[in-house]
Amino acid sequence: MQTKNTNDTLTRVNDVFTPESNVVHVEIDNIPCKAYEGESVLSVLEAHDKIQISKNDHQQVAGAYCGMGICFCCTVSINNLKRRACKTIVKEGMKIDTQKNTEDIVEAQFLENIKNN
Numbered sequence: 001m002q003t004k005n006t007n008d009t010l011t012r013v014n015d016v017f018t019p020e021s022n023v024v025h026v027e028i029d030n031i032p033c034k035a036y037e038g039e040s041v042l043s044v045l046e047a048h049d050k051i052q053i054s055k056n057d058h059q060q061v062a063g064a065y066c067g068m069g070i071c072f073c074c075t076v077s078i079n080n081l082k083r084r085a086c087k088t089i090v091k092e093g094m095k096i097d098t099q100k101n102t103e104d105i106v107e108a109q110f111l112e113n114i115k116n117n
C-alpha cells in the first residue's frame with residue numbers, strides 16, 4: 001500500500017524507527033518526498049512502500065532481490081541515469097524514477113541532450 005498526503009507528497013510508512021540524520025528532499029516518480037542523509041535510494045523507496053521498482057526488457061516489473069549490488073533487480077533511473085538503488089546513496093534533489101528500463105533512460109538522455117544543445 002502506498003500512502004499519499006493531501007499535499008501531493010509521499011509519506012514514509014515503513015521505518016522501523018525514526019532516522020536521526022539530516023533530512024534531504026527527493027522526488028520519486030515526480031512526487032516530492034523525504035529521505036535521510038546516508039541512506040540508500042533503495043531504503044528510501046522501501047520506506048515509501050515502493051517495492052515494484054524496476055522493469056526489464058520484457059516489460060516485467062520486479063523488486064529488489066539481493067540488496068547488495070549483485071542482481072540488478074533494483075535498477076531505477078536517478079537523474080536520468082541508470083543506477084542500482086541499493087548501491088546509491090541518496091542526495092538532495094535526486095529525481096528517482098521507477099519502472100523505467102534502459103531504453104526509456106537512453107531516450108530521456110537523448111531528449112535532454114537535444115534540449116541542452
Ligand code: FES
Pocket residue numbers: 064065066067068069070071072073074075084085086087
Ligand atoms: S537489489 Fe540486487 S543489485 Fe540492488
